[in-house]
Amino acid sequence: MPDTTQKNDEKKKSGKPGKVVRGERYEIRFSGSGGHGVILAAVMMSEAAGRNPKLNVIQTQSYGPEARGGSSKADVVISKETIYYPKAMKLEMLLAFTQEACDKYYTDLKPNGLLVVDSNMVTKLPIKNSFGFSFIRIAREQVGHPMVANVIALGAMAALTGLVSRDDLKEVIKTRAPRGTEEKNLKAVKIGFDLGLKALKEKIG
Amino acid sequence: MAQSKNSVRRLVQGNEASMLGALYAGCNFFAGYPITPSTEIAEGMARMLPKKGGRFIQMEDEIGSMGAIIGASAAGAKTMTATSGPGFSLMQENIGYAYITEVPCVVVNVQRGGPSTGLPTKIGQQDTMQARWGTHGDYTAISVAPASVRECFEQTVKAFNFSERFRTPVTVLSDEVLGHMREVITLPEEGEIEIINREKPDVPAEWYHHFEATPNLVSPMAGFGEGYRFHMTGLVHDPEGFPTADTNEIRKKLSKLRNKIVRFSDELVQLETTMMDDANIAVVAYGTAARAAQQAVLMARDKRIRAGLIRPITIWPFADDQIRALLKGIKTVLVVELNMGQIVHEVDRLAHRHCKVESLNRFDGEVLDPVEIFKRILEVK
Amino acid sequence: MPATVQPSDVAYNYLRVKKNFPNVWCAGCGIGTVMGSIIRAIDKLGYSKNDIALVSGIGCSSRLPVYCDFNTLHTTHGRAIAFATGVKLAKPHMKVIVITGDGDGLAIGGNHFIHACRRNIDITTILINNHIYGMTGGQCSPTTAHDKKATTAPYGNLENTFDVAQLAQAAGASFVSRSTVYHVQQMDKLIGLALEKKGFSLFEAISNCHTYYGRLNKEGDAVSMIQDMKKIALPIKAAKVLPPEKTKGKLLTGVLWDVEKPEFCSEYQKLIDNFKDEREKNNA
Known part of the structure; x- marks a missing residue:
């Protein structure tokens, strides 16, 4: 029986990006409003992570009345061990497209968890450990379509977590992006990945 | 395929x-x-x-x-x-x-x-x-x-x-x-899981009875358009499929519906257990709730609580014999469900006062999380 | 019935004569007459018994299939068309015939009825309309006329009726016809036409329930009720050349509606055929 017990010990830090520590769960949440494409972003993240044969991945979501303008969320749980409980419990990283989603979910972050927001949408940051990017504005200005903001955010999240490679993301986007939008989405993910890497360097540097 | x-x-x-x-x-x-x-x-x-x-x-x-x-x-x-x-x-x-x-x-x-x-x-x-x-x-x-x-x-x-x-x-x-x-x-490969198809009749059409009594109680089944021209009705019927008011035939028909399954329940029961060998507290859960329960059992084991999980995969017929045997030596059984308590009555029937039966229920549209279950294990152990 | 059906009769070869008789119908009931017409139409068309499925719901008329030596399916109340849809789509080469009544087909089964019309699935529905629930003892049905009495309309029916033919036509059926149990030869012919039609075809057989409807509404015995059918029936061809005042209150009979439109099972077959190359490639 694999030991997958949730260890919430603060001392044993797993907060470093890019590490799925043995016996632990690495949990990410994509949240926003209906139409932000948070579920698709989570699906793409899961599929890209799943390309690593050592990782188990589960993606769940919460929608319904919330998806009609309220907050919607999609969780990705990644572990080297069997994942029993499928929903996220303590988030490593939270993406919030709206202030409402940010306020609702930031308490689910681990003590050292990272908050990533759309800086135009989320102006009041509840915690310090955070990054802000103008996903929607960049999508409109650099790709010509606000719809790809979720994929830019996905790219940034991927770079910040270090869990999935650029190539894996590209492969997933080729299959999951709606037909005819592959080029735009590939461009978007590149922009996002670069943004994430740059931010990470600035922080570490 | x-x-x-x-x-x-x-x-x-x-x-x-x-x-x-x-x-x-x-x-x-x-x-x-x-x-x-x-x-x-x-x-x-x-x-x-x-x-x-x-x-x-x-x-x-x-x-x-x-x-x-x-x-x-x-x-x-x-x-x-x-x-x-x-x-x-x-x-x-x-x-x-x-x-x-x-x-x-x-x-x-x-x-x-x-x-x-x-x-x-x-x-x-x-x-x-x-x-x-x-x-x-x-x-x-x-x-x-x-x-x-x-x-x-x-x-x-x-x-x-x-x-x-x-x-x-x-x-x-x-x-x-x-x-x-x-x-x-990864999904099962072709041939990895056996596929069973209904038994077809091997008798001439004039001898064919759509609900014929057989040793295993399941009658071979012809399909429409295959030359057998049988009758089907929701009325209680005889082995040929025609309505009957004969009390003997009625008893036979209804008993067949039950016995063809009850007598072969060993073929049907699927049960998964985790850490039940030395357990003194058993958690019973199925479906999504069982995943949270499994994690909770592991958390309990970390605290040296001898918890185990019984997960029925076949819910009906209920795994009476198997669960009754597993409950021997168990002090408390905790039934975890995303309803107000349904399978708990089956477990209670099997426990038959030999062990304490407790339940944990959630019915607000969310999954019980492992911590909630773990806390309940601490309460009832 | 066994006393009246002789080995020399056409029907004899199509009935489960050794089983299930005597039948459940009251003496003089028109349902047996409709059964005779169905059998003669099938015999004339030369269909194989093995290829015919008779599907019914619940009620007096829905007891008809049990007497017939075909593939017979006596289902739940109102659901015959849904079951028949499954049979037809699974075995499209079969002739699927639904036997239903005014209560079974239009009240509890009304939704399945209109959607089968809309879908235009190749099923022939024979709706035996006796304007009342017979089996349960004379309650009013969707075709019990306004002011007529039934056990659940003891002071006269306050509701209005469906015109079955117009309903089927509006819902999208490709063939709609009507006759009465008095007009047996016309019935034989119309059932034959309905069976031959590709698409959803309806034949409405006006029948008599002298036991309940006749008694409650003082319309006499079986003979007098059936004779009344002769008086009110008017072939649609004749009606077309008559002035409106002469057709008022008449029951139009014959082929009331006949159009060509895509049939569901054939359309589905085309879809399957479109993937033929892909299937062969996958199997190779």
């Missing part, structure tokens, strides 16, 4: 897995009506069945969907429908017809919160007893409850096997979280 794709690890959704499992089992007819959170199964079938030479139809309601799959099965097809609570309620009338006329078919119930319209996008396990007692009259039901995306696939195949083997409708009790959850998995 091209199954080569199955060997590739990929992200699969629970409902997609149920759909693929049905196709793997040879399902070639699907009738359904849109209802959250089951719709992906119908959508997948609408896409896949014509490609495979099978047939899909969206009916005007769930009553019609159930009727259509019974009609198609009577005509020789392997058939399925998928629904959720409100639709499952509507189907009960014709599910009863499938019991009495002994027509194999599979119903996937992707459970949501109820009663009534309830919580369309939220999880529930509130139809567990409905799967057993949903339609009127006396009969014995078969239901299976998967707990992972791969099991959505495997248990749908099993449901078809049970259905064909026992000539009876079988319910797959999935749920909203499971149906919409995606897991990176």
